[in-house]
Amino acid sequence: MALEAATSVGPAATTGAYVSRTTTGPVQVAGEVLTVKRVGAYHHLTLVAPGVADRFRPGNFVALAVGGALSDRLLRRSFSIYRARPTGAYGGTVEVVFAVTGPGTRWLSKLAAGTTVDVVGPLGRPYALPKEPVACTLVGGGCGSAPLFSLAERLRERGCGVHMVLGASTENRLFGALEAKRAATTVVVTTEDGSIGIKGAVTDVLPDLLARSSSDVVYACGPKAMLHAVAETAELHGAWSQTAVEDSMACGTGVCMTCVLPVVGEDGVTRMLRACVDGPVFRGDRVRWDDVGTIPEDTLGAPRRGGPQ
């Protein structure tokens, strides 16, 4: 079973061939808020942002500037793209789902329709798709499920079987459980408090689902601890895993070097890779999950032991 190379549509794609500022790669556009809706514990923001949808592939994200043009909050907030529509009554739209975690997301959650939000996207490497029509399991934690629905659509177009596992701490932190029933053949829901579905974590039900569905690929998006567990479970079942990390990024475009994590390359060498341009989707078996937040000693360029570099 082979996965197609995840051709990057982000700035990383500029390696080698010339990438025009007008046909591929991310666009920067003054987006306009269409709606902000509450969905359980989350907010669902729809922006008119022409140009983003045309280049979108599942797993891509957008980086939004917050607070307006004179904001004292300079860093962009990055969100997986939930849906992107190239055309519609309002022109191209892009949709994201997020939890309010600080002043930036609070600002976004209270936007009135018509407000301008600077949008950069689509960014990052998307999920790699299987070449053959194999069975796939998609695992989402919290609103990490958002990018999985457009992925499910692409997989079904390729004749792939689609199974979904959605997990959260409690019912109102689940996102897309109803939509999942339309998007997937099998849907399993877990909550830590048992308020809906099976009481437990996604990884409690994953081994059984992988076995029953004979999945060849596991796609996941959510907190790192969940991705770690999903990657291990996938490996035990001989499946590929494609994990999308949700890192805080300052720029989203590859220039700030803040969103790094240790990833093992094809050559066996560990490098600190940027989640924004080298990810956010990584092969789950390549990420050194236990070492996230550190510079492992054998990383390329790690400080030498016994003295400063």
Added chain:
Amino acid sequence: MTDVDLSTSLAGITLPNPVMTASGCAGAGKELDAFFDVAEVGAIVSGSVTLDSRAGWPTPRMVETPSGMLNAIGLQGLGIDGFLATELPWLVQRNARAVVSIAGSSLGEYAELARRVGNSPGVTAVEVNISCPNVEDRGLVFGCDPYQASKVVNVVRRDVPRAIPVLAKLTPDVTSIVDVAEAVVNAGADGLVMVNTTLGMAIDPATLRPTLGGTTGGLSGPAIHPVAVRCVWQVHAAMPEVPIVGVGGVRTGFDALELLLAGAVAVQVGTVIFNDPSAPVRVVSELREELAQRNITSVADVIGRAHRPEGELL
């Protein structure tokens, strides 16, 4: 609209406009290719290139702060071999003016970096980073001490061909930036880049411990813009003939103009690129407007102008 000549002269080289990117804020230029043509700005300044590849500090590497951010990256990069093999050729091929920032941890390393960079085709200028707050010695050895700073500049100047200007990037974290500036100019610096980030720190509300993996970090962004204006002002007043590149929190065309008025011949846009990836070209056009609406026809006419006595009209 008034026709404005934006070109500027920096230590013997001519730039089509005075807006450069700041080291560590524009990758190697390539990342910003989707947003603007790298040849359209005055120059692209590389992230500081080190001799060996560096993995940098553990995460978290940044904290958002009021009108700015703290970073503790630790000069993550490919090292000089990777830079010269891939990143520099790309900038040259794109007709960008490439300013290469170098950072060493010893005089020997600075000398070797200077030789390697100086011998590479397509280098417009060398920027000597003697003030990064995020390396093991916290930059204290070189950038904060006029004598150490001058020794670094001396070895670099010796190994870079004459036609390529050597610019020293200074830290604002000193009692007298004029003393450091004078020392590096006497040691052969053709120009000064002011200022690097200023050392800061944040504490995490959840862990009640330092937020950054590197404990302390460099503060940058509009929060430090007035510090940059002050440093440029002071050094220009002391040494009006020395070319200065002003850097620190440039967000708008007027921010750039302010640094020029204080005495800079060029400016760099840094942290604001994270907020607005097309900021460098936006600042170029905003600067043009700022000058045009004052009926100023040339950048050269505003450099150091704020130092002129009151009453001397534009």
